[in-house]
Amino acid sequence: MNERPVIEAIGLTKRFGEFTAVEDLDLNVQTGTVVSLLGPNGAGKTTTVRMLATLLAPDAGSARVAGYDVVREGAEVRRRISLTGQFAALDKNLTARENLVLMARLRGRDRREARVVADGLIERFAIADFRDRLVKNLSGGERRRVDLAAGLIDTPLVLVLDEPTTGLDPRSRQVVWSTIRSLIDDGVTLLLTTQYLEEADALADRVLLIDRGREVAAGTPAQLKAQVGEQRVDVIAADGAEFERLAALLREQFEISESTEQRTVSVAAPDEAEDLARVAATVAQAGIAVDEIALRRPTLDDAFLALTGHMAHEDASPEEVAA
Amino acid sequence: MTASLAFARDTALLTARSLRAVPRVPERLLDVTIQPIMFILLFLYVFGSAIHVPGISYKDYMLPGIIGQSLAFGVIGAGVATSGDMTEGVIDRFRSMPISRLSIITGQVMGQFCEQVLGIVIVVVFGLALGWHPHLTGAHAVELVGLMALAMFAFTWLGVLCGMLVRSPEAVQGAGFIVMLPLAFLAGTFVPIAGMDAVPRAIAHWDPISALVATVRQLTEGVHSSGSWQLVHPEIAMALWCLVILAVCVPLALRRFNRTLAG
Numbered sequence: 051m052n053e054r055p056v057i058e059a060i061g062l063t064k065r066f067g068e069f070t071a072v073e074d075l076d077l078n079v080q081t082g083t084v085v086s087l088l089g090p091n092g093a094g095k096t097t098t099v100r101m102l103a104t105l106l107a108p109d110a111g112s113a114r115v116a117g118y119d120v121v122r123e124g125a126e127v128r129r130r131i132s133l134t135g136q137f138a139a140l141d142k143n144l145t146a147r148e149n150l151v152l153m154a155r156l157r158g159r160d161r162r163e164a165r166v167v168a169d170g171l172i173e174r175f176a177i178a179d180f181r182d183r184l185v186k187n188l189s190g191g192e193r194r195r196v197d198l199a200a201g202l203i204d205t206p207l208v209l210v211l212d213e214p215t216t217g218l219d220p221r222s223r224q225v226v227w228s229t230i231r232s233l234i235d236d237g238v239t240l241l242l243t244t245q246y247l248e249e250a251d252a253l254a255d256r257v258l259l260i261d262r263g264r265e266v267a268a269g270t271p272a273q274l275k276a277q278v279g280e281q282r283v284d285v286i287a288a289d290g291a292e293f294e295r296l297a298a299l300l301r302e303q304f305e306i307s308e309s310t311e312q313r314t315v316s317v318a319a320p321d322e323a324e325d326l327a328r329v330a331a332t333v334a335q336a337g338i339a340v341d342e343i344a345l346r347r348p349t350l351d352d353a354f355l356a357l358t359g360h361m362a363h364e365d366a367s368p369e370e371v372a373a
Numbered sequence: 374m375t376a377s378l379a380f381a382r383d384t385a386l387l388t389a390r391s392l393r394a395v396p397r398v399p400e401r402l403l404d405v406t407i408q409p410i411m412f413i414l415l416f417l418y419v420f421g422s423a424i425h426v427p428g429i430s431y432k433d434y435m436l437p438g439i440i441g442q443s444l445a446f447g448v449i450g451a452g453v454a455t456s457g458d459m460t461e462g463v464i465d466r467f468r469s470m471p472i473s474r475l476s477i478i479t480g481q482v483m484g485q486f487c488e489q490v491l492g493i494v495i496v497v498v499f500g501l502a503l504g505w506h507p508h509l510t511g512a513h514a515v516e517l518v519g520l521m522a523l524a525m526f527a528f529t530w531l532g533v534l535c536g537m538l539v540r541s542p543e544a545v546q547g548a549g550f551i552v553m554l555p556l557a558f559l560a561g562t563f564v565p566i567a568g569m570d571a572v573p574r575a576i577a578h579w580d581p582i583s584a585l586v587a588t589v590r591q592l593t594e595g596v597h598s599s600g601s602w603q604l605v606h607p608e609i610a611m612a613l614w615c616l617v618i619l620a621v622c623v624p625l626a627l628r629r630f631n632r633t634l635a636g
Contacts, residue, residue: 104468105469125471128469128471129471131469132469133465133466135462136462137462138462139463139465139466140466141394141461141463142461142463143398144390144393152386152390153470156383156467156470156472157470184397200466
C-alpha cells in the first residue's frame with residue numbers, strides 16, 4: 051500500500067497529572083479499512099480518539115489525519131474526521147430530527163438543505179419512529195442511532211466511533227452493528243474502540259489490543275483469536291469416573307483438551323451451536339452424567355490472559371504486563 | 374463565506390439551540406425567577422411591616438433592590454446550565470466539528486443571556502402586578518435598560534466561566550448560593566446599609582451587588598444612596614464592575630475552552 055494512511059500516530063502520549071492515560075502509542079489506519087482499539091475500561095481508548103479528534107492535545111508524539119497535524123492544523127483535521135463519542139453527543143432537549151437539522155446547518159447547509167439531509171439520515175438509520183421525540187426520552191439504542199447519523203452529515207474521510215455499543219442491550223447492539231456494517235459496505239474508513247472482543251472480531255480488519263495506555267498486541271482478528279483460542283464447548287462431568295469416560299468418548303470424535311482437576315473436557319467449536327448440539331447428543335447417547343454443557347466464547351479477559359502471557363516471554367517483566 | 378460571517382451564523386444557530394431548551398426545561402427558568410419572587414413575597418408581606426425606610430414606601434424601596442440583585446443571580450442560572458451542557462457530550466460534538474470554536478461559547482453566552490433577560494422580565498412584571506410604580510423618565514429608562522443588559526451580560530459570562538470550571542451543576546448551584554446570598558443580603562436590597570453594624574457595612578459599601586441595587590433604586594425611585602464612592606456614583610460603579618468582570622472572565626473562559634477539557 052503506497053497510499054498515505056488516513057490516521058497516522060507516532061508515539062502518542064497523554065498524561066493527566068501522575069496518571070499516564072496513553073503511552074507511546076503508534077497507530078495506522080489505511081483508507082477503506084476498519085481498525086479497532088480493543089481494551090478494558092481505562093485502557094486509554096477514549097483519550098486516544100479524543101486526541102485524534104483535536105479535543106485533547108497530546109503531551110508527546112504526534113498524529114496526522116489525512117496528513118494534517120492534529121495540534122497545528124486542527125481546523126483541517128476537524129473538516130475530515132467525525133467523532134461519535136462514548137456518551138451520546140446530542141442536545142437532549144431537542145428532538146432527534148432537530149438535532150440532525152442543527153448539525154447539518156452547522157455544517158453549512160441552509161434550512162431547506164438541512165431538512166433534506168436530516169430526512170435522508172432518518173430514513174437510512176431507521177429513526178422515523180422516534181424522529182420527533184426529545185433525545186432525553188429515547189432509549190440507549192435509539193440515541194446511538196441518532197448519534198451515528200449526526201456523525202455522517204458530511205461523509206467524513208474517517209469516522210471514529212468510541213464504544214458504540216457499550217451499555218446497550220443485545221438487541222440494540224445487533225441493530226447498531228448492522229448499521230455500522232452497512233457503513234463499512236459503503237467503504238467508510240473507520241476507527242472503532244470497544245471493550246468487546248466479539249465486536250472487534252465482527253467489525254474490524256485490524257485490532258490493537260491496548261491496556262493501560264500501551265499496545266499489548268496487534269493483528270487481524272483471526273491472528274488474535276488464534277492466540278486466544280477459538281470458541282469451545284465445555285462439558286463438566288459429574289464425578290471423576292464419569293470424567294474418564296467422557297474424555298475417552300469425546301476424544302474419539304472431536305478435537306479436545308481436558309482438565310482433570312475441573313473434570314472439564316473442552317471441545318473446539320468453530321460451528322458454535324451446531325457443535326454444541328453434536329457434543330450434547332453424543333454425551334446423552336452414551337449416558338454419561340454431566341453437570342454442565344455450555345458454549346463458551348473467548349472474552350476480553352481470555353484475550354488478555356493469553357496475549358499478555360504470551361507477550362511476557364519476549365517483553366517486559368510479567369508483573370508489569372499482567373498487572 | 375468569510376470567517377466572521379460564518380462565526381455570526383454559527384453563533385446564531387447555537388444561541389437558538391440553547392433557547393429551545395427554555396420551554397422544554399421550564400424548571401431552568403423557574404430556578405431564575407422563583408428565588409426573587411419568594412423574596413418579594415416574604416419581605417413585602419412577612420418581614421416588611423417591621424422595616425421602615427424613611428421617605429419611601431417599603432414596596433418601592435425593596436422591589437428595585439430585588440431587581441438589582443436578580444441581575445447578579447444570573448451567574449447561578451448561567452453557571453448551572455453551562456455546567457450541565459459541558460457534562461453532556463454535545464459540546465464535544467460541536468468542538469470536533471468544523472465550526473468556529475469561539476461560536477460555541479458565544480452561542481452559550483447569548484442563549485443564557487436571553488434566558489436571564491426573560492427571567493428579569495418576569496420578575497419586573499410580577500413586581501408591577503403587585504403595585505410597584507417606578508418613576509422613570511425616558512432618559513433614565515434607556516440608561517437603566519442599557520446598564521441592566523450590561524450587567525446581565527457580564528454576570529452571564531461569569532456564570533459560563535464557572536460552569537466550565539466546575540463540571541457539576543449541583544456544585545455550581547451550591548457554591549453559587551453560598552457566595553451570592555450573603556452578598557445579596559448585604560447589598561442594601563432589603564434594609565438600608567447605613568443601619569448595619571460596622572463590619573457588614575464595610576463589606577456592603579464595596580459589594581458589587583450594592584452598586585446594582587443602588588443604581589436600579591436611583592433610576593426608578595430617585596433615591597440616592599451614600600456611604601462609599603460606589604454608592605454615591607452607583608451607575609459608574611455598576612458599569613465599572615461589569616467591565617472588570619468581562620475583562621477577567623472573557624479571556625479566562627476562552628482560554629479554558631480552547632484548552633483541553635480533561636476526561
